[in-house]
Amino acid sequence: MEGRELRNALGRFATGVCIITTTTDEHQPIGMTANSFAAVSLEPPLVLWSLQNNSDVYRDYAAARYFNINVLSSEQEALSGEYARKGEHALKAEHFRPGKYGAPVIRNALVTFECELDATHSGGDHLIIVGRVRNMTHRPTGKPLLFYGGAYGELH
Template structure:
């Protein structure tokens, strides 16, 4: 059956309309963490996380070209992707803001390579920084998973510009 084009179709160059359309896709919420050579921890919120391959185990996420932490994540050897649980919206907000020390008062353990794993995360993936692909206004990061763990619990998702707690385990 043939129907007419929906009435809200816009020019793909209308970035606000494009963002609004993308916001209808619910995504998981992660905090990506690493450590500088100086020992300082770096972390940021990312909603662009996805699986790539089971063999070898690969995941991806992306980071905007204008992000202050881009040089850190492009050059680090390893990082941890912390998948946030429903009760961790405060951490998503904290690691998304520009504050001096995002780790102050945050509970975490250290991975095998000394990287922060956030306490209470639903899952985490310690990755070797395998590949980086500049694309548009972001860099796509591919990580080879070396270690991971899971603590099944409701997840935190991002939908329509807001953090939303799920009740799905």
């Protein structure tokens, strides 16, 4: 099976869009766009996301004790694009506030799951990062930003 064919087929599954945030060893707030987020368990409260092994911020995320999964709203497409680019992960001050455990919370996200690292697992060309949800905040209104077939979309 060809890699591009598989990628296109996987793109037929609509996902939400998140910005995963943490801080570097130097306490610099960083964020990266991801759509590889999933719920794992309610008891205990566990979620996961996948980090590409050749990511330019691999070391920062693989070593992070705390990270946040910020689920974006349909109004945040530009923000998603900004933190999806390689080498563009330093968060701008106007885009976040500090979270309860130190990792940045993206302003106006639909939901933010503040997580403590629970486990990591090798998953081919990705590292699967499992977090225990320690805190969460959410907006009562708003529509999710979706990704499908290589493009952004929203619910109608």
